[in-house]
Amino acid sequence: MEKRVRLRFAPSPTGGLHMGGVRTALFSYLFAKKHKGDFILRIEDTDQTRYVKGAEEYIIESLKWCGIEPNEGVGFGDGPHAPYRQSERKELGIYKKYADQLIASGHAYVAFDTSEELDAMRKRLEAAKVVAPQYNSVSRQNMRNSLTLSEDDVKKLMDAGTPYVIRLKVPRNEEIRFHDIIRGWVVVNSTQVDDKVLLKSDGMPTYHLAHIVDDIEMEISHAVRGEEWLPSAPSHVLIYRYLGMEDKMPLLAHLPLILKPDGNGKLSKRDKSGIPMFPLDWYDERTGEKYVGYRETGFFPEAFINMLAMLGWNPGTTQELFTLDELIAAFTFERVNKSGAKFDPEKTKWFNQQYLRMKPDAELAELFKPVLKENLSESHYSQLSTHYLQGVCKLVKEKAHFVSEFWEGGKYFFIAPTTFDADVIKKRWNEQSAGFIKEVTEAFKNLNTFTAAETEVTFKATAEKSGIGAGQVMQLFRVCLSGVGGGPMLFEMVELLGKEEVVKRLAFAIETIKN
Ligand code: GLU
Numbered sequence: 001m002e003k004r005v006r007l008r009f010a011p012s013p014t015g016g017l018h019m020g021g022v023r024t025a026l027f028s029y030l031f032a033k034k035h036k037g038d039f040i041l042r043i044e045d046t047d048q049t050r051y052v053k054g055a056e057e058y059i060i061e062s063l064k065w066c067g068i069e070p071n072e073g074v075g076f077g078d079g080p081h082a083p084y085r086q087s088e089r090k091e092l093g094i095y096k097k098y099a100d101q102l103i104a105s106g107h108a109y110v111a112f113d114t115s116e117e118l119d120a121m122r123k124r125l126e127a128a129k130v131v132a133p134q135y136n137s138v139s140r141q142n143m144r145n146s147l148t149l150s151e152d153d154v155k156k157l158m159d160a161g162t163p164y165v166i167r168l169k170v171p172r173n174e175e176i177r178f179h180d181i182i183r184g185w186v187v188v189n190s191t192q193v194d195d196k197v198l199l200k201s202d203g204m205p206t207y208h209l210a211h212i213v214d215d216i217e218m219e220i221s222h223a224v225r226g227e228e229w230l231p232s233a234p235s236h237v238l239i240y241r242y243l244g245m246e247d248k249m250p251l252l253a254h255l256p257l258i259l260k261p262d263g264n265g266k267l268s269k270r271d272k273s274g275i276p277m278f279p280l281d282w283y284d285e286r287t288g289e290k291y292v293g294y295r296e297t298g299f300f301p302e303a304f305i306n307m308l309a310m311l312g313w314n315p316g317t318t319q320e321l322f323t324l325d326e327l328i329a330a331f332t333f334e335r336v337n338k339s340g341a342k343f344d345p346e347k348t349k350w351f352n353q354q355y356l357r358m359k360p361d362a363e364l365a366e367l368f369k370p371v372l373k374e375n376l377s378e379s380h381y382s383q384l385s386t387h388y389l390q391g392v393c394k395l396v397k398e399k400a401h402f403v404s405e406f407w408e409g410g411k412y413f414f415i416a417p418t419t420f421d422a423d424v425i426k427k428r429w430n431e432q433s434a435g436f437i438k439e440v441t442e443a444f445k446n447l448n449t450f451t452a453a454e455t456e457v458t459f460k461a462t463a464e465k466s467g468i469g470a471g472q473v474m475q476l477f478r479v480c481l482s483g484v485g486g487g488p489m490l491f492e493m494v495e496l497l498g499k500e501e502v503v504k505r506l507a508f509a510i511e512t513i514k515n
Contacts, residue, residue, distance in 0.1 A: 005037025013055035016282030041073030095205035107242035111145035134194035163201035273345040298402035312341035395488035417483025452491035480509035
């Protein structure tokens with residue numbers, strides 16, 4: 001029988017969830033949903049020294065905002081494999097049980113070395129010009145462990161309560177092969193693999209042991225994680241083998257790095273591209289550092305997710321915009337790149353712009369309201385009609401990336417200009433053009449229906465009558481209405497402002513600019 005598809009997102013609560021972490025969660029989610037499987041949130045909190053308060057809640061809230069919710073795990077309802085926090089799972093004794101099994105079969109051993117002794121070992125190896133000093137099949141022979149000490153000595157040390165760790169006994173010069181869905185076959189010689197600590201002296205498992213035990217117990221079918229875990233994958237393969245559980249090993253997928261915009265190195269949370277690195281605002285209590293989030297910057301979760309999906313994955317077509325359901329349908333690991341994906345801040349904004357344009361004006365108007373409330377008097381705000389608000393959104397969204405830009409880009413829809421773009425005036429204001437503005441004001445006064453089409457026809461006819469090219473006065477006319485030289489479609493704007501307001505503004509402009 002085919003194994004049920006079950007993927008886990010297994011972050012450590014050591015800080016805010018970086019966008020790279022969200023991408024790992026996203027790809028796991030997409031694959032799980034595509035195969036009608038499960039998506040699980042497991043909290044890997046075995047490193048107590050790196051635990052950060054609030055990080056777990058942050059992870060949960062981020063996944064919710066992104067709309068990629070696990071159907072099992074911490075914060076999302078207990079499934080059949082509760083608890084889902086490793087610190088709680090430790091209490092069940094499962095990690096110790098597996099470690100003991102490895103000792104019993106001769107594939108793990110106990111080591112008593114102090115940190116000073118480990119330091120001294122490293123210095124010795126460095127002095128002997130060993131390229132990558134590590135605790136391994138050679139160096140362990142000179143250390144204090146159950147392989148070098150007599151059984152009696154080991155017992156004595158244990159009885160005396162001497163701190164010890166449990167290490168994996170990696171064989172010398174053996175080929176380790178494993179398959180990665182993204183990278184294909186990977187072959188590593190065991191000489192390059194160190195004797196990883198499996199259980200620490202505080203009784204806590206390390207990541208290496210804990211994630212394997214949990215992936216086995218939780219019946220995980222695919223383990224998706226960052227490329228930084230690729231070097232330790234050979235140790236993991238050995239652990240599965242020595243446990244006699246190679247058949248339970250999930251298929252591995254190591255995602256490519258997300259690179260800085262210039263391709264120079266890994267994107268970091270301190271990147272200065274001006275685009276957030278975290279899904280939500282994040283404040284690190286320990287360091288006092290604050291990071292602004294995608295949500296608070298005004299990104300739509302759909303745009304954020306779409307952008308993330310394209311970082312390292314491509315559909316094999318030119319399609320760039322995907323709903324979550326479309327991503328689920330299109331996603332495969334085969335189309336994830338092996339090489340790093342360059343983060344593009346401009347493209348990230350572009351995604352939001354596309355979603356902004358697709359949003360119904362009614363929804364945008366709701367998002368715009370708080371900004372208007374802040375900038376307008378109460379009586380002014382309360383007079384605004386839904387029709388007018390939605391009309392403004394429809395026009396200003398064409399030139400914006402975020403709703404937060406609507407005010408800057410369209411405040412003249414609410415407040416008539418009192419100053420006028422000096423450059424345009426200097427270039428375009430003269431006796432003839434001023435005459436035209438007067439003429440067109442009069443012509444507008446006589447219109448019964450004040451639509452974009454009608455006002456445009458009138459505008460052009462008046463220009464012709466005045467013997468002036470319509471193109472020559474277009475921008476001047478716009479400046480008279482809005483104060484600024486650029487903006488949305490001109491006659492749409494005229495229609496929305498309405499006859500009375502347009503006539504009033506033109507008259508004011510004529511008087512003001514004249515002086
Ligand atoms: N706790 C690990 C991390 O945060 C998880 C890696 C994995 O998914 O196996 O990177």
